[in-house]
Amino acid sequence: MSNEQLRLGFEGFELKAEANVPDGAPRPWDLDSKLRVVGTDVPRLDGEDKVTGRARYSYDQRFPGMVYAGILGSPHARARVKALDTKAAEQLAGVLHLEPLGDELYYAGQPVVGVAAVSEEVLDDALAAIRVDYEVLPHVVDTDAAMAPNAPQAVPRRGGDGNVVQGRRDTSGDGDAKVAAAHAAADVIVEREYRTQVQTHSCLETHGTVCRWEGDQLTCYASTQATFAFQNTLAQALKLRPQNVTVITEHMGGGFGSKFGADAWDVFCARAAKATGRPCRLMLTRKAEHLIAGNRPDSIQRCTFSASKDGKLLGAEVHSWGTGGVAPSASIANPAVYAFEAQLSDQHHVLTNAGAARAFRAPAHPQGFFALEGMIDEVAKELGMDPLELRRKNDPHPVRQRQYEIGAEAIGWGRRKADGAGEGPLKRGLGVAAARWKHNGRPGCSVRCRIGKDGSVFVASGAQDIGTGTRTLLALMVAEELGLEPSAVEVRIGHTTDPYGHGSGGSVTAPSIGPVARQAAYEVKGQLLRAVAERLGVEAGALALEGGQLTGTDTPLPFAKACALLPVDAIEATGVGTRELFSMPRFAPEVAGVQFAEVEVDVETGLVRVVKVVAVQDCGLVADPLLARSQINGAVIQGVSYALFEQRHLDPKTGAMLNPNLLDYKIVGALDVPEIVAIPFSVANGISTTGMSSLGEPPAVPTAGAIGNAVANAIGARVRSLPITPDKVLAALGEV
Template sequence: MSDDQQGLYYTQDIPVPETPAPNAEPAPWEKTNIVGKPLPRVDGYERVSGTAVYPSDLSLPRMIHGAVVRCPYPHARVKGVDTSTAEKMPGVRAVVCNRTTPSDLKWSWADGIETGLFDPVCRFEGDTVAAVAADTPQQARDAAHAIKVEYEELPFVVDERMALEKDAPRVHEQGNQLKKDEYSRGDVATGFSEADVVREREYRTEAELHTPLELHGCVANWDGDSLTVWESSQGVYAVQAQIAETLKLPLSKVRVIGHYLGGGFGSKLKTGKYSIIAALLAKKAARPVRLFLTREETFLAVGNRPPANMKLKGGVKKDGTLTALEFTGTGTGGAFPAGGTSLLDWLVRDLYLCPNVRCETTDIYINAGPARPFRAPGHPQCSWALEQLLDELAEEIGMDPVELRLKNIPTVSQARKGQPPYTTTGLEQCLRQGAEKFGWQQARRQAQENNGKSHIKRGVGMGACVWVAGGGGPPSTVIVKLFSDGSVNLNMGASDIGTGTKTVMAMVVAEELGVRPEVIQIEHADTGTTQYATPSGGSKTVPTESPTVRAAAVEVKRQLLKMAADHLEVEVDDLRFEGASVVSKSDSSKKVAITSIPTLKKRGVVVGVGYRGPNPDGKVVNPFAAQFCEVEVNTRTGEAKVLRFLSANDSGRVMDRLTYDNQVFGGITMGIGLGMTEVRQFDYGQSGKVLNKNWHDYKLPTALDVPLRMTSLPIDMPDPEANSTGAKGLGEPVTIPTAAAIANAVYHATGKWVTHSPINPPQLMQVLTENRKEG
């Protein structure tokens, strides 16, 4: 793993083994027959018919159900827990709390930060206090309600903007400031002095919640001293490592299975306390335990995209050259270290050419549930600020926003040590081709011409991005087996988190071995039967696993060629694959069908093992994107509607056009949520509780909020230096600049900057009214 990949959020705090060195890398593909086509999901029938068994669908013999007692206060000390009534209730099989668990059983929030599993001090609403297992979910919930807990309420702070004030209540004894990070290059004072225009604004994005369709949870079952957990997870090996470490079990005694996943978006990269609690209940009851959280619990305890408060100052010359950028940001990961300002300033550091940059970020504790990685951590928040300021600078110097960005495209990663070059930089193509396909110039002119005095205004906006990861990398191991009848087994540890990973990998095998995807059987995401893989996050799954799968398939081909050479009595170098046959290059009459190779028929199977090779030395593999949108704003009601949206993405080779487009449309929808509808609302002044912990009051975007016209424009630029399949990540870039592009379009329509998300009717009317009063 290269230096810039170390410590990325999807492998943080988990042991990551090395894999053996790979064989010689195969030559990059030229024209492909299967890869790149729009292939439906290989498990599509199972998913849409309801026959796919998700962890939350699992039902085992004698299985009972768990429920958790959670602290109702943002900050409290547990003085006593009385479980006597609950233990006597019908159907109750096990109860656990602080006094029934070993004193050395600790929960690790981050490296070196541990508390008790049921800690006597609860630092956020929803922290665990006790748990119960019973024959039915209803009995378990009733028993949980019957557990009597005596609390001492403590002072709380749930707003990071107030948490550093002198008299603010302390979340931890050492204070509320977790850490401060600084970065600089050049001299920003000199840069601003050289600028013809300098602008500075403050921005804020509210917390966004993951709320995946499948709730967080698992089923736990003991067989003697061995534990099996079926978990809704993005990475079974990460879950295995955390469970084994917490329960002090050998890895060989913990098996984690996660064949299907009903959404995660980063919140399921690691396990939660629920897996440990389920295992404890199952051990005590000597029965399998199903423990899935309620929707309300997921709003409190299993993650969020942290809010961000940002001040950004930028300087530009009249010709569009950026001279300086200065960024300060604060954020919060909640009550424990959870990446409150992780990667918050990366776009300022790296996206646009700028010799003078200074950044400072401060991570702050508050009494709220810990954050978890959320589709491009830190980047959408930073994009909200950077892309709006870029548009403002462009307007001040009379330059088109697209042209300003084209003027400042980097070819090296400015923020990394030594400023290594990118393997490919498709940002220019994203901007140019995206603007052309969208009709950027014409749309802007029409919006300005048609707005006039009507209260219905139209505007056009855009934004661009780079994603800090998306190059993948080792470790990864994959096994491909070709059977004597030509069918194939693919064995890999990676999770398919709904993005079509299994389909893409089947296409890679089909491309190399000349078989139909339908004859490929896939084993995946099971620590007991598949090979090691890092969690599926960071847009790394396809660029990590596809070259590994290809390497395994190429090894199968190598063995088949040797078998065919012996049979045809020619040299291996004289043979080539031609569909389902092996043919001599020098004498086409010498030919044998793969299934007719005698050695294969005798052995019955050929096994190929593939390993992921390293990323290129001294270079960086990152994807880029540019997005364009048109909005309609009713200035009397504050209603803003996205009419159309286009996303142009440089993510290397397009592997499966159908799943590619699905990722793009899903990312746009999630970005619309951040920009227009979603906000976690606390009762700041009184109880400190979360007020909208349900799908009714927390406004996820619906079909009415998503434009009918969404366009996915792949910039199909295979990256041969990145890996042997030429693929880069896609899942994160498609949501990074979405909210910012909408904000820029709203400004183009109204002439008012909305610097505080979300752009909902109350927020927009406040901005429009305040500006009218100022005028």
């Protein structure tokens, strides 16, 4: 263990901290580090493969003799299978395997029968030929209806009746009494109800896998954001050892939190492959993807916020209800961020007959922050205070304080007019909202790095790329340490035969494998330098790798020439993510971000267009600003989509989904994507030896809140419900 003085923070706000660096680990990157490739715009290494179609996704895997599997989903929101007649389906030429998957059905789309057939066409015929006699039972799919005392029990629950399940109940200090006291002492109290909708993940590549058995060894080409979780859950379901299951995910078409472990249909796919003795492919249909592969719960948030007349936020009380379908998982992140004197969050999960919610990019946050940030603006309005000023007064985070300044400048906050001001039907408005996330880099991953005698460099991690650029990140870490260009590093990811990596959930991947990749490269560099030093008869400590060369000798040696001096064919090191590697001092307790939105609202038709979004986002030390901007852009686009368009519509009468496609389930298109000014805000954060932190989720937190506030500023009336569609805008304006 050695002590290192680190300079952390950002320009204008720095602090010195002492780090205990484990033996054999490099000095952590901080503000003093002179980095060569880290921090520069490096294009995604597999970008060309992706845009040319060379990248092979699970969906693209084809094997000789491969069969196609699919599932018949329940057409009813609540039913029991009385009788199943599969004779006609089984007699169809080309139907190779069929098995029932469930008979007590709690939501439309729930798997009833699985089928495998020689082609997609035969599969489709077989699914259509299955006759199911359902006993249709009472159902409830609407959150409000499910909360009514006489509502049908959506799904049986342990320890109680009714569909409303008490969730988290967090109080600060003396609890409820303290919030009441804060309200009582306040000059301004605002009480409002906000609502958000159910959003489905709508992964471009639907869920699924291609399974292939060789003896007892199963290989799954899975569309997953957690290769090892997929391996583990599938092995458990099939009663295999994990070593008998290899998961391969070199590319995957979106997960957003919905693709962790193996699902029931993946297990069926593996069984069908075994039963038919042929490779088997099962990718969900778009309809099933909407119905059964996850969603973001909706929310009803009854908020009471209070403040003193000089703009000190006092009490925040939030009572919330939301449905995660059959899963009690409708948490919200509200209140958050601001330094209230006292706060209470009283949350409830409402059971309904709909597919279960799953983690969705910053779970609990976009919905919570739509209400939270709306409430902050409503308090500011009551106080007659600029909403940005109110935030700055109550936001304890040093990074966000600086980000407010940068963002306000970039959006031109000074132009902000009084609510509803301006001539003509097209009204412009500006809004702001904050983002938070945890520093989610964590120990436990390993990465292997190998240098060949020919000078080739290979790095391998079994972790996957959910889309953030895992390959590029690994290459960057190794290239920085070895003094090479990232393109000189060959990377393999997404094979569970390689070292363990965490599932990509919570924005953990880059901050967890980054330091470990650096560690692997650092260790293998040490081996190389020692071997070369021995061969040349010099001190290893005098040698270094920089600019593609070995330096410290009389004349610098090209990297490959130096490698040629190795006494063995290859050297290798596995970086291990020890707890010590992640125990560096940290600059700030959380990841910080702010977003500013400008909208244009047609007050005659209610149509909202988002004109511009400025997103200033901290993610620790920025490893690759180009990829960081790409992640921020993606989050903002998804946020605009959530704010204005997306909504799962279930028919209350049948419980079936009315828009289970990508025409009627409206996802933002190119013409509705605003100008996005993505500003990665680099903070030397400490935490680990690379100072990097989480990025995938935090910029997805504030977009809807900022847009909601901009709309209110534009029209002088507030829409407290997502998505902000023309009908709601017209209603807020009193036009309907």
